[in-house]
Amino acid sequence: MQYRNFGLVNTIEPLKSALRGGFAIPAFNAYNMETITAIISAARLTHSPVIIAISESALKYMGADMLIGMISGAKITPNERIALHLDHGSSVESCMRAIDIGFSSVMLDFSKYDFDDNMTATSDIAKYAHARDVSVESELGQLSGIEDENTHNTKSTYTDPESVAEFVKHTKTDSLAVAIGTSHGAYKRKSPDEKLRFDILQQIQEQIPYTPLVLHGASSIPEFLVNEINEFGGNIKNAMGITPEQLIFAATKTNICKINIDSDLRLATTAAIRKYLSQHPENINPREYLSAGHDMVRNTCIFLIREIFHSNDKI
Numbered sequence: 001m002q003y004r005n006f007g008l009v010n011t012i013e014p015l016k017s018a019l020r021g022g023f024a025i026p027a028f029n030a031y032n033m034e035t036i037t038a039i040i041s042a043a044r045l046t047h048s049p050v051i052i053a054i055s056e057s058a059l060k061y062m063g064a065d066m067l068i069g070m071i072s073g074a075k076i077t078p079n080e081r082i083a084l085h086l087d088h089g090s091s092v093e094s095c096m097r098a099i100d101i102g103f104s105s106v107m108l109d110f111s112k113y114d115f116d117d118n119m120t121a122t123s124d125i126a127k128y129a130h131a132r133d134v135s136v137e138s139e140l141g142q143l144s145g146i147e148d149e150n151t152h153n154t155k156s157t158y159t160d161p162e163s164v165a166e167f168v169k170h171t172k173t174d175s176l177a178v179a180i181g182t183s184h185g186a187y188k189r190k191s192p193d194e195k196l197r198f199d200i201l202q203q204i205q206e207q208i209p210y211t212p213l214v215l216h217g218a219s220s221i222p223e224f225l226v227n228e229i230n231e232f233g234g235n236i237k238n239a240m241g242i243t244p245e246q247l248i249f250a251a252t253k254t255n256i257c258k259i260n261i262d263s264d265l266r267l268a269t270t271a272a273i274r275k276y277l278s279q280h281p282e283n284i285n286p287r288e289y290l291s292a293g294h295d296m297v298r299n300t301c302i303f304l305i306r307e308i309f310h311s312n313d314k315i
């Protein structure tokens with residue numbers, strides 16, 4: 001089923017306007033009805049384009065039919081500029097399946113394989129995707145950290161600026177995820193002084209100035225959410241995200257056009273539900289505590305859209 005039937009847009013369309021306009025498109029990870037509706041509400045309330053990112057494990061959790069049923073039920077229209085993206089596709093086949101069920105872009109993550117294998121597989125999926133008016137994200141360099149069972153990596157290597165031009169030209173990838181010091185999960189830095197390598201980013205964008213770049217593992221891990229989780233029975237220690245200043249710089253002053261946010265929304269859901277249950281110990285109605293989680297995710301998305309991405313009022 002083609003994505004335009006659900007009112008979605010090809011992901012490259014908002015990414016190109018972000019490249020021209022000095023802002024970035026949020027890619028928020030979703031995994032159930034509450035996160036999908038929270039992300040869409042935030043986009044509608046702020047007039048921001050948005051990418052709903054679905055990992056392979058989230059797709060398995062929901063089931064393809066249920067996901068597409070929810071997207072269809074959201075009554076999205078093309079002028080809302082909402083895209084549906086497969087995050088960290090692990091094989092060409094997995095990306096093809098996602099395209100066939102209605103995704104408007106896919107990421108093929110072959111970053112852990114050698115350069116030539118990454119190039120060959122990315123070229124293959126790009127041919128398949130472009131024939132169906134779908135766009136492709138790929139990755140060079142490696143991020144460390146754990147996002148889910150598909151993205152568990154202990155090694156990290158920065159993207160080599162010398163290799164990006166050949167890769168983009170050969171594969172025809174629409175966007176490129178770069179490794180400049182971000183990582184997956186809630187533990188992104190060992191010390192507050194650790195900085196992203198904007199010097200490497202600068203060299204990359206000199207080589208491929210027309211390619212929208214993507215930052216993974218870029219949650220800011222807001223302290224008030226971590227504190228709230230711990231205050232209401234959680235146990236999160238030493239969590240540290242990317243500083244808002246660096247994210248704002250990436251979003252507004254560089255060719256980073258898509259920034260992926262997953263951990264911040266996990267924290268928002270967990271904090272709100274823990275707080276609600278702790279303050280209402282007599283309540284057994286899941287609709288009420290799931291609503292608390294939904295509202296906190298929506299509010300976190302709105303905050304990030306306005307304060308980090310600067311993608312509000314762009315539609």
Ligand SMILES: [Zn+2]
Binds near residue numbers: 216217
């Ligand atoms: Zn990622």
